[in-house]
Amino acid sequence: xxxxxxxxxxxxxxxxxxxxxxxxxxxxxxxxxxxxxxxxxxxxxxxxxxxxxxxxxxxxxxxxxxxxxxxxxxxxxxxxxxxxxxxxxxxxxxxxxxxxxxxxxxxxxxxxxxxxxxxxxxxxxxxxxxxxxxxxxxxxxxxxxxxxxxxxxxxxxxxxxxxxxxxxxxxxxxxxxxxxxxxxxxxxxxxxxxxxxxxxxxxxxxxxxxxxxxxxxxxxxxxxxxxxxxxxxxxxxxxxxxxxxxxxxxxxxxxxxxxxxxxxxxxxxxxxxxxxxxxxxxxxxxxxxxxxxxxxxxxxxxxxxxxxxxxxxxx
Numbered sequence: 001x002x003x004x005x006x007x008x009x010x011x012x013x014x015x016x017x018x019x020x021x022x023x024x025x026x027x028x029x030x031x032x033x034x035x036x037x038x039x040x041x042x043x044x045x046x047x048x049x050x051x052x053x054x055x056x057x058x059x060x061x062x063x064x065x066x067x068x069x070x071x072x073x074x075x076x077x078x079x080x081x082x083x084x085x086x087x088x089x090x091x092x093x094x095x096x097x098x099x100x101x102x103x104x105x106x107x108x109x110x111x112x113x114x115x116x117x118x119x120x121x122x123x124x125x126x127x128x129x130x131x132x133x134x135x136x137x138x139x140x141x142x143x144x145x146x147x148x149x150x151x152x153x154x155x156x157x158x159x160x161x162x163x164x165x166x167x168x169x170x171x172x173x174x175x176x177x178x179x180x181x182x183x184x185x186x187x188x189x190x191x192x193x194x195x196x197x198x199x200x201x202x203x204x205x206x207x208x209x210x211x212x213x214x215x216x217x218x219x220x221x222x223x224x225x226x227x228x229x230x231x232x233x234x235x236x237x238x239x240x241x242x243x244x245x246x247x248x249x250x251x252x253x254x255x256x257x258x259x260x261x262x263x264x265x266x267x268x269x270x271x272x273x274x275x276x277x278x279x280x281x282x283x284x285x286x287x288x289x290x291x292x293x294x295x296x297x298x299x300x301x302x303x304x305x306x307x308x309x310x311x312x313x314x315x
C-alpha cells in the first residue's frame with residue numbers, strides 16, 4: 001500500500017494558505033535527527049493521537065541544526081543525516097505535514113514568549129506533544145511548565161512523551177553519536193534502528209586515489225564518525241556495491257590538516273563507476289582500522305589492498 005505524500009512547508013503562512021486549517025493541527029516539535037527508535041515511538045503515538053482528535057499531524061523542525069548555528073565547532077552539531085532523510089522517514093511513517101523552519105541567530109535570540117507567539121499562536125493548534133526534556137527559546141530557557149500555561153489558556157491538550165529505553169539505556173541522538181565517534185557501528189545501529197549511512201552528491205576530488213590505482217567517490221558531507229577505514233556498501237541507481245570508505249584527513253597526502261574538514265572517500269573494488277555529480281548512499285557496516293599516516297604512497301597502496309581483502313569477509 002502506497003503511503004500518502006508528506007507536505008513540506010517553510011512557514012506558517014504557507015500552511016494556512018495551502019492546507020485545510022479549519023480541521024486544526026496536532027503539533028510536535030524537535031530535531032528528530034536520525035529518526036531513531038525513540039523518535040519513531042513518539043511519532044507513531046503522535047499520529048494515533050491526531051487520528052483520535054480527527055486533526056492533521058504536523059512536525060516542526062529546524063534547519064540547520066540549532067547547535068550548528070549557535071556553536072558550529074560542537075561535535076554534536078553535526079547532523080546524523082541531512083534534512084532530506086527526515087523527509088523520507090516521516091513520509092514512510094505517515095505524517096501529514098513537516099514544517100522546516102530556517103534556523104539562524106535571529107531565531108536563536110527569540111525569548112520563550114516570542115517562540116510561543118511565532119510557532120504556537122500562528123496556527124490552529126488543537127493538540128501538542130513534546131518530549132520530556134523539551135526546551136525552547138533563547139538559551140533553552142523555555143520549559144514544559146511554560147507550555148502547560150499556554151495549553152491551559154488555549155484549552156489545548158498537552159502530552160509529554162516519556163524517555164524510551166533499549167537495554168536500560170535512554171535512546172537519544174547524542175548516545176548514537178557517541179557510538180559513532182567511538183567507531184561502534186553495531187551499537188549505533190541498535191539504537192538508531194538501521195545502519196548509519198551518508199547521502200550526498202559525489203564531488204570532484206584531487207584524483208589522488210585514481211593516481212595510485214584506487215579511484216574514489218568523494219562526498220563533501222560532515223559526519224560524526226571516528227576517523228578511519230570502514231567496510232561499507234555504496235548504493236547507486238538501484239544497485240548495491242561492496243565498498244571501502246576512508247573517513248578523515250588523509251594524513252599521508254594532506255598537508256593542511258583541519259579536524260573540521262573530514263573527507264569521505266569510497267572505493268568500489270573491481271568497478272569503474274561514473275559517479276561524479278550523482279547522488280549516492282554509503283552505508284557503514286564495520287570499522288576496520290584507524291586512519292594512519294604512511295611513510296610512502298607504496299605503503300598506503302599495500303594497506304588499501306589488505307583493506308579490500310578484509311571487506312570480503314566483513315559482511
